[in-house]
Amino acid sequence: MAHSAPSVDFRTRLQEWIPKLVLSPSLAAMLIFVYGFIAFTIYLSFTDSKMLPSYDWVGFENFAKLWNLSAWWVAVVNLMIFASLYIIICTVIGLTLAILLDQKIRGEGVLRPIYLYPMALSFIVTGTAWKWIMDPGIGIENSMHLWGWTSFQFNWIKDRDMAIYTVVIAAVWQTSGFVMAMFLAGLRGIDNEILKAAQIDGASNFSLYRRIVIPLLRPAFLSAFVILAHLAVKSYDLIIALTGGGPGRATELPATFMYSYTFTRNSMGIGAASAVIMLMTIAAIMTPYLYAELKEKS
Amino acid sequence: MAAVEQDTAVRTGGLTRIFIYGILLIFMLFYMMPLFVMVANSLKPLPEITGGNMMALPQVWTLEPWRQAWSAAQIGVEPTGLKPYFLNSILMVVPAVLISTILGALNGYVLTKWSFRGDKIIFGLLLFSCFIPFQIVLIPMATVLGKIGLAGSIPGLVLVHVVYGIGFSTLYFRNYYSSFPTELVRAAMIDGAGFFRIFWRIMLPVSGPIIVVTVIWQFTNIWNDFLFGASFGGQSQPMTVALNNLVQSSTGVKEYNVHFAGAILAALPTLIVYIVAGRFFVRGLMAGSVKG
Numbered sequence: 313m314a315h316s317a318p319s320v321d322f323r324t325r326l327q328e329w330i331p332k333l334v335l336s337p338s339l340a341a342m343l344i345f346v347y348g349f350i351a352f353t354i355y356l357s358f359t360d361s362k363m364l365p366s367y368d369w370v371g372f373e374n375f376a377k378l379w380n381l382s383a384w385w386v387a388v389v390n391l392m393i394f395a396s397l398y399i400i401i402c403t404v405i406g407l408t409l410a411i412l413l414d415q416k417i418r419g420e421g422v423l424r425p426i427y428l429y430p431m432a433l434s435f436i437v438t439g440t441a442w443k444w445i446m447d448p449g450i451g452i453e454n455s456m457h458l459w460g461w462t463s464f465q466f467n468w469i470k471d472r473d474m475a476i477y478t479v480v481i482a483a484v485w486q487t488s489g490f491v492m493a494m495f496l497a498g499l500r501g502i503d504n505e506i507l508k509a510a511q512i513d514g515a516s517n518f519s520l521y522r523r524i525v526i527p528l529l530r531p532a533f534l535s536a537f538v539i540l541a542h543l544a545v546k547s548y549d550l551i552i553a554l555t556g557g558g559p560g561r562a563t564e565l566p567a568t569f570m571y572s573y574t575f576t577r578n579s580m581g582i583g584a585a586s587a588v589i590m591l592m593t594i595a596a597i598m599t600p601y602l603y604a605e606l607k608e609k610s
Numbered sequence: 611m612a613a614v615e616q617d618t619a620v621r622t623g624g625l626t627r628i629f630i631y632g633i634l635l636i637f638m639l640f641y642m643m644p645l646f647v648m649v650a651n652s653l654k655p656l657p658e659i660t661g662g663n664m665m666a667l668p669q670v671w672t673l674e675p676w677r678q679a680w681s682a683a684q685i686g687v688e689p690t691g692l693k694p695y696f697l698n699s700i701l702m703v704v705p706a707v708l709i710s711t712i713l714g715a716l717n718g719y720v721l722t723k724w725s726f727r728g729d730k731i732i733f734g735l736l737l738f739s740c741f742i743p744f745q746i747v748l749i750p751m752a753t754v755l756g757k758i759g760l761a762g763s764i765p766g767l768v769l770v771h772v773v774y775g776i777g778f779s780t781l782y783f784r785n786y787y788s789s790f791p792t793e794l795v796r797a798a799m800i801d802g803a804g805f806f807r808i809f810w811r812i813m814l815p816v817s818g819p820i821i822v823v824t825v826i827w828q829f830t831n832i833w834n835d836f837l838f839g840a841s842f843g844g845q846s847q848p849m850t851v852a853l854n855n856l857v858q859s860s861t862g863v864k865e866y867n868v869h870f871a872g873a874i875l876a877a878l879p880t881l882i883v884y885i886v887a888g889r890f891f892v893r894g895l896m897a898g899s900v901k902g
Contacts, residue, residue, distance in 0.1 A: 330805040331724035334716050338776050339732060345773040346739040349747040356749060365753060409637060412630050423634055425888050426641050432884035432891065433877045434834035436850040440857050440873045441644040444651075444866055445664070455665045489641065493892055546743045549836040553854055570745045575841075580749060587745040598741045606734060 350591065357588045361580035374585040384586065386561055387569040390476050394565065395544035397480045398487075402540055403533070405484065406491025411521065413492070414499045424496075427489035435486065439553025442482040443469070472562040475555055479547075479563055482554055487543065491536050498532035499525070538601045545593050566590050652676060652871035659866045675867035679875055683868050684859060685852050692872055695852035699833060699879075701764050702848055706771035707828045713772070714779020714824060715817065719809055721780070722787040723795045733784065740777035744837055747774075755842055762844015770842060771832045778831075779824050782897055786820040787813065819890070826887055827894035830880045849876045 360370045378384050409427060413420055430438065445451045448467040456464035468474035502525060510524055548567035555563040557572075566586055574583025651659055652675050654668040662669075681691035717736075721729050751770065752761070760766030790813070798808050839848040847855075853876045857869045884891050 327804055331720040332726065334805070335720045335732070338713050338717050338736075338780070341773050341776065342736060342739055345747065345751070346742065346777075347735065349750040350742070352750040353746050365749065405637070409634070412634055415627075415630055417630070417634065423638055425884075426638050428888075428892065429645075429881070429884055430641060431895065432830060432880045434836065434850050434880070436834075436836050436854050437873045437877045438644070440853065440869060441648050443857070444869065445644060445647055450659055450664055450866060452664075455663050458663045485641070485644065490895060493895065497896060542741055548745075549850070552836070552840075553857070556858065567743065567745055571748075571841075574749060584749060587743070587748070590743040591746045594741060594743050595738075598738065602734070602737055602741075606730070606737070 353584050354588055356580060357584035359581055361584065363578040363580065365580065370581070374581040375589075378582050378585045378589075381582075383561060383564065384566075384569060387564045387566045390563060391544065391565050393476055394479055394483075394547070395541060397477070398483050398544050399537060399540045401480065401484050402488045402491045403536055405488040406536065407495050407526075407529075409488075409492040410495035410499055411525075413496060424493070427492050429489070430486045431490045433486065435547075435549035436553045438482055438486050439550050442478070442485070443554050446478050446481070469555065470559060472559050475559060475562045479550060479554060483544075483547065483550055486550075487540065491540070494536050494539075495529060495532050498529045502528050534601070538597055541597045542594055545590055545597075648870045648874055651867055652679075652874055654867055656863070656865055656867050675865070675871040676875075678865070678868045679856070679871035683856055683865070683872065684862070686855050686859075692849065692852050692856070692875055695847055695849045696875065698764060698843075698846050699849040702767045702771070702846075703829060703832050706768045706775065706832050707825055709768070709772045710775035710779045710828050711821065711824050713776050714781075715783045715814075715821070716809070717776070717780040718783025718785075718787050719813055721784050722790070723792060723808075723813075724805070733780075736777045736780050739774070740781060744774065748837075748841055752841065761842060762846060764846045766842055767838060767846065767848070770838050771828075771835070774838075775828050775832065779828060782820055782824045782827070782894070783817075785897060786817070790816065819893075822887065822890045823894040823897065826883055826890050829883060830891070833880055 356365055357374050358369055358371060359366050360368045360373075413423065417423070446466065446469045448454070448465075448470060451466075453464060453466045456466075469478045506524060506528075507520060510520055515523065546567060547565055548571070551557055551563055551565055551568050557564045557568050567590065570583050570586045570590065573579045573586065647664055650667055651664060653671050653673070654662075655670055655672055655674070658669060679692055681693050682689060683691050685692065685695065721733055755761040755766045755770075760769060794812060795808055798812055803811070833848075834850060835848070836850040836854065839851040840854075843851050853872050856872050
C-alpha cells in the first residue's frame with residue numbers, strides 16, 4: 313500500500329507527530345523545572361544538606377528538627393492568624409462591596425476600578441507604602457496628633473504582639489477589591505426572575521440575600537477561599553517589604569522562614585523540609601478544587 | 611465584567627441609599643489613601659514629611675525626590691538610582707512575556723484541537739504547576755542556574771519566568787480555544803491544511819482578546835515578581851528588588867520622599883497597563899481564579 317506514495321505517507325505521519333513535537337518543549341520544561349525540582353527538594357529534605365546540597369540520607373530528622381524549632385512554630389502560628397483573618401476580612405469586605413455596588417449605583421464605573429487597582433501593584437510597593445503609613449513617627453499616628461487627637465495611638469508595626477495584624481491590613485487592602493470583583497461577577501450571573509419571585513412572596517431585602525442570593529454565590533465563595541488561602545501560604549514579598557519579618561521575628565511566615573534557613577542560615581535540609589510542608593498545604597487546598605474544575609469541564 | 615451589567619430586582623429606599631453611598635465612598639477613600647500618600651509625599655521636600663503631616667498636600671512642590679529615585683539614590687552600594695534596574699526589568703519582562711505567550715498559544719491549540727491520549731493528565735499537571743509555592747523549586751533552580759552559567763543574569767531570569775509562566779498562559783489559551791468550533795479545524799484539515807497553517811490562518815486571527823489578557827497577566831506577574839529576582843537576580847536585579855534595597859537601606863537619613871517616588875516608579879508600568887486595559891486585566895484575574 314505504501315509502495316506507491318512513500319512521501320505522502322511520511323508527510324501524514326509527520327503531521328501526526330507535529331502537535332506532540334510542539335508540546336514537547338513545554339512538557340519537558342514542566343517535568344524538569346516543576347516536578348523534577350519538587351522531587352529534588354523532597355529528596356533534599358531527607359538529607360543533611362547545609363550550605364550546599366548533600367546526598368547523605370538522614371530520614372525524617374529534618375522534619376523532627378523543624379517541628380522542634382520555636383522559629384518554625386512562630387511562622388506557622390503567624391500563618392494561621394494571618395490566613396484566617398485575611399480570608400475572612402477579604403471575603404466580608406468583598407461580598408459587602410459587591411452587594412452594595414449591585415444596587416444600581418451611579419458611578420459604579422468609577423468605583424470598581426478604584427477598588428481593584430491595588431491588585432495591579434507589586435507587594436513590594438504595597439509594603440513600602442503601608443510601612444510608612446503605619447509608622448508611628450511619620451504616619452497615621454502622627455497625622456492624628458497633628459489634627460488634634462493627641463491620645464491616638466497606632467504603633468502596631470513596632471509592637472511584637474500586634475505587628476502581624478499590620479500585615480493583614482496591607483494584604484486586605486491589596487486583594488479585597490479582587491474578591492469584590494469575583495462576587496460581583498457571581499451576583500450578575502444570578503437570574504433576576506428568582507429574586508422577583510421571592511419578592512412577590514414578600515421576602516425582605518435582607519432575607520432575600522441571606523436565603524437566596526448568598527447560597528447561590530457558593531462557587532464564588534469557594535473560588536475566593538481557594539485563591540486567598542493559596543496567596544496566604546505563599547506570602548513572602550509583603551512581609552519582606554512591610555516588616556522584614558520583625559520586630560524580632562514577630563511576623564515571620566513559613567515562606568520567609570524557608571528563605572532564611574536555606575540561604576542565610578545554611579540549613580538547607582531544614583529549609584527544604586519547610587518548603588515540602590508548604591507544598592503539601594497548598595496541594596491539600598488546590599488539588600480537590602482543580603480536580604473538580606477539570607471534571608466539570610470535561 | 612462590563613458586559614454582564616444588569617439591574618437587580620432589589621429595591622432600596624432613600625435612607626438606605628445614602629447609607630450605601632456612604633459605605634462605598636469610605637472604601638473608596640481607603641483604597642485611594644495609600645496612592646495619595648505616595649504621590650503627595652513624593653513631591654515634598656523631606657522636612658515636610660519628618661516635621662509635617664503625611665496626609666497633607668505639599669507646601670513646596672518639588673520633583674527632586676523623583677530625580678533622586680530615578681538616577682541618584684543609593685541602591686545597595688552604588689548611587690545609581692533605580693534607572694538601571696528599571697531597564698533590567700524591561701529586558702527581563704519583554705522576552706519572558708513573548709516566549710511564554712507564544713508557547714501558551716501553541717500548547718492551548720494542541721491540547722484542544724489535536725487532543726491525544728493523556729492530554730488531560732498533561733493539562734492537569736500544568737494547571738497544578740501554576741499554584742505551587744515557589745519555595746519548593748528555589749534550591750534546585752539556584753543549583754541548575756549556577757551549573758548552566760545563567761545565575762545572576764537576565765537570561766537566567768527570563769528562563770525562570772518562562773518556565774513558571776507557561777502554566778498560566780497555556781491555561782488561558784486552552785480555555786479560550788476550547789470554545790472555538792473544532793469543526794472548522796476539521797474542515798481545514800480535510801482541505802489539506804497542516805498544523806501550522808491552521809494555527810496561523812484560523813486560530814490566530816480570532817485570538818486577539820486572549821493574547822491581550824495573557825500578555826497583561828504575564829507582564830503584571832513578571833514585573834511584580836520579587837522572589838525570583840531576589841534569589842537569582844545577582845548583578846541583574848529587577849526593579850522590585852532594587853526598590854526594596856532602597857527602602858530597607860539602614861545607612862543615613864531615611865529619605866521617605868525618595869522611597870515614595872521609587873515606589874511609584876516601580877508601580878507605574880503595571881498601573882498604566884491597568885488604566886489603559888483594565889477590562890482585560892480583570893478578565894485575566896477572573897480566568898486565573900474561576901476557570902469558566
